[in-house]
Amino acid sequence: MSSGIGTNKTLRVSVIATIVLVVMVVLLLVLVLAPSIFWGTAQMFGAESDTSMDIVSFSTSDGLKIISDAGPNNLEGREPWLGAVAWTEAVQAGQEYANQFPETQPSVRILTELNTEQIWQYMIHISGALGVSCQYCHDLSNFAAYTYPQKAAALSMLILNSNINKEYISQIPEWKGNYVQCATCHYGSPKAMPAVSAENEAHLRQNPAIGELNQTWVDTPAIDPDRSYVLQHPTTGVMLNMTNWMQGNWGTSGTVPQPEEPASFVIDRQHFGVFNENYYAMPGCYTCHRGNLIPPGAINQVDLDTFGENSITVLPMAIRGITTP
Numbered sequence: 001m002s003s004g005i006g007t008n009k010t011l012r013v014s015v016i017a018t019i020v021l022v023v024m025v026v027l028l029l030v031l032v033l034a035p036s037i038f039w040g041t042a043q044m045f046g047a048e049s050d051t052s053m054d055i056v057s058f059s060t061s062d063g064l065k066i067i068s069d070a071g072p073n074n075l076e077g078r079e080p081w082l083g084a085v086a087w088t089e090a091v092q093a094g095q096e097y098a099n100q101f102p103e104t105q106p107s108v109r110i111l112t113e114l115n116t117e118q119i120w121q122y123m124i125h126i127s128g129a130l131g132v133s134c135q136y137c138h139d140l141s142n143f144a145a146y147t148y149p150q151k152a153a154a155l156s157m158l159i160l161n162s163n164i165n166k167e168y169i170s171q172i173p174e175w176k177g178n179y180v181q182c183a184t185c186h187y188g189s190p191k192a193m194p195a196v197s198a199e200n201e202a203h204l205r206q207n208p209a210i211g212e213l214n215q216t217w218v219d220t221p222a223i224d225p226d227r228s229y230v231l232q233h234p235t236t237g238v239m240l241n242m243t244n245w246m247q248g249n250w251g252t253s254g255t256v257p258q259p260e261e262p263a264s265f266v267i268d269r270q271h272f273g274v275f276n277e278n279y280y281a282m283p284g285c286y287t288c289h290r291g292n293l294i295p296p297g298a299i300n301q302v303d304l305d306t307f308g309e310n311s312i313t314v315l316p317m318a319i320r321g322i323t324t325p
Contacts, residue, residue: 057296061128063130064127067133068087079135080135081133090135093143094143097143098116098120101116102115110155110158122316125313125315126182129183131189137153153256155254161180161181164246165179165320166320166322168239169242169321172234172239178294179299179315180295185288185297186297194269194286195270196284196286197269243285246282247273247282250275251280252275257278258272269286271284
């Protein structure tokens with residue numbers, strides 16, 4: 001009798017255990033399959049995915065359209081660098097120069113890996129990135145001359161671009177092949193690029209506010225004034241070090257300073273710094289990222305590979321930081 005009761009209890013326990021196991025398996029299957037079933041059903045019935053967060057990359061053609069669609073800018077002592085006429089004249093002069101001097105010229109400082117025709121092709125990409133025709137930097141009657149300060153600034157920017165890719169971008173953990181190019185910062189504007197977004201214009205704390213944070217006994221890592229938390233992050237630490245390095249050396253970067261002191265250090269979403277009593281508009285994280293994890297103006301090695309041998313006219317090896325400028 002007792003043996004029968006024991007057998008029944010064992011059977012009931014076994015049944016219960018089986019039921020529990022079946023329920024757990026069903027729940028696990030639901031958790032795994034539910035998302036794919038949902039999205040599969042949504043696509044089956046024509047539901048469209050939300051593409052509002054898709055990144056729209058900036059291309060050279062966007063910047064060239066800015067140039068050709070603009071009206072001519074008339075400046076005393078300078079040729080216009082905006083307008084369809086200015087762009088046509090620049091293209092003709094550049095092509096004539098490349099035909100006349102096909103070999104790399106002694107005046108070339110950084111793009112020594114390229115011949116004149118290749119440099120000319122790369123210059124077109126730079127024009128598109130900055131939204132200005134060749135006259136912005138060059139004297140069309142003498143391309144090799146440093147007639148205007150913008151040409152010296154452009155040379156310094158190319159060296160800076162190379163250093164950024166070599167010393168910082170390519171050092172990001174699990175780097176995915178993205179490079180900084182001129183368009184990554186400029187997006188069709190030669191200057192006055194925003195350092196902060198429109199939603200965060202007043203992001204800079206004044207000294208009294210910073211003083212409130214200098215309380216080491218208060219646990220506020222998110223607003224730690226010495227940024228130690230962010231600096232310790234493997235990716236954002238590299239990016240912040242890069243930004244700090246640029247801002248700390250911006251006065252020697254070759255950029256052209258502001259002609260006079262700005263009324264405020266945050267004007268039109270720009271951040272100014274003072275070097276040797278000159279005022280410079282400095283870059284910030286937003287300058288490149290524009291609210292995206294990967295800047296829309298960046299270029300990836302996969303994109304460069306599509307150009308084959310011509311990829312060096314899109315982003316030369318020296319600018320990628322692969323060869324020494």
